[in-house]
Amino acid sequence: MEATKKGFDFKKFMSNNAMWFVLIVLAVLLTIARPAFLTVANMTTLFTSESIKGIITCGVCWCILSKGIDLGPGSVAALAAVISASFAQQSDALNRLHSIHLPAIVCIIIGMIIGAVIGIIVGWLVAYTHIHPFIATLGSQLICRALAKMYSSAPVSNLDQSFRNFAIYKIAGIPMVVFIFLLIFIISWFMMTQCRFGKNIFAIGGNDQAARVAGINVEKNLVLTYMWSGICAGLAGALLAARTGSADPSTNGLQYEFDAIAAATVGGTSQTGGVCRMSGVLSGILVLGVINNGLVLLGANDNLTQIIKGLIIVGAVVVDMRKNAKKP
Secondary structure, three states, X not given: OHHHHHOOOHHHHHHHOHHHHHHHHHHHHHHHHOHHHXXXXXXXXXXXHHHHHHHHHHHHHHHHHOOOOOOOHHHHHXXXXXXXXXXXXXXXXXXXXXXXXXXXXXXXXXHHHHHHHHHHHHHHHHHHOOOOHXXXXXXXXXXXXXXXXXXXOOOEOOEOHHHXXXXXXXXXXXXXXXXXXXXXXXXXXXXXXXXXXXXXXXXXXXXXXXXXXXXXXXXXXXXXXXXXXXXXXXXXXXHHHHHHOOEOOOOXXXXXXXXXXXHXXXXXXXXXXXXXXXXXXXXXXXXXXXXXXXXXXXXXXXXXXXXXXXXXXXXXXXXXXXXXXXXX
């Protein structure tokens, strides 16, 4: 009996890896429908575009794990994009915002600092004033988008090639932004599985009162959670500007937070907190990316894409709720 209990649990294996099987099925079906799907050029496009959203997802999943939410990353990314890009404009740019020019790496770090500061403010509001994360992050979404438009009323363009190389320079045919996403993913995985911080957030998401009794500083850890989400959003914004060659305060990062929430939820991150696996988050990122890319190849209307995303989010939440209802 004991050996049976410790044996391979097929049902659990399928439950934990369902999205990977969905990903394989989607890839096969799209390859049959559109052979161009599996070409090197299309795969490069897919991974490049989804890497930036993936970086945001690596931050948002922590907020959901803590039984919260973050609706601000798209706007934070836009603000970080226009500010970091303004310091990377070429000296002869006609629409140059100011005369200050900084090295490319400093511009990227500025984007991350902007995200970190906003994340700390939001985290403080959530942790110490007990404002619901939905309200706090919705406010940050509106404020950051407005600040981005106030900083620059038009797209910031004519960016230095050294800045752009952070996203588009290729190593073995793979864009740099993909490697940066993988680095952020590994850091997030390491923190979640190997660090006390990760264990604390699992405990807080599962039961914050029990975590407090166990000696965990709930407020401090929540601030760090939203700071990490902000850092990821700021980095994503700077890389988005580097990839496209300009930063548009109106459209950069638009609805990226919803893609991130969808990817994390589809990947098994529970909306009730306390449950998250980075491997699942990765599968969610790839599934959403394949769906986005596949619908474009099939010539689907953008509105249809949004409808499908909405249905996926609702469906994933319903499945999560049913799982939790079955728990003793």
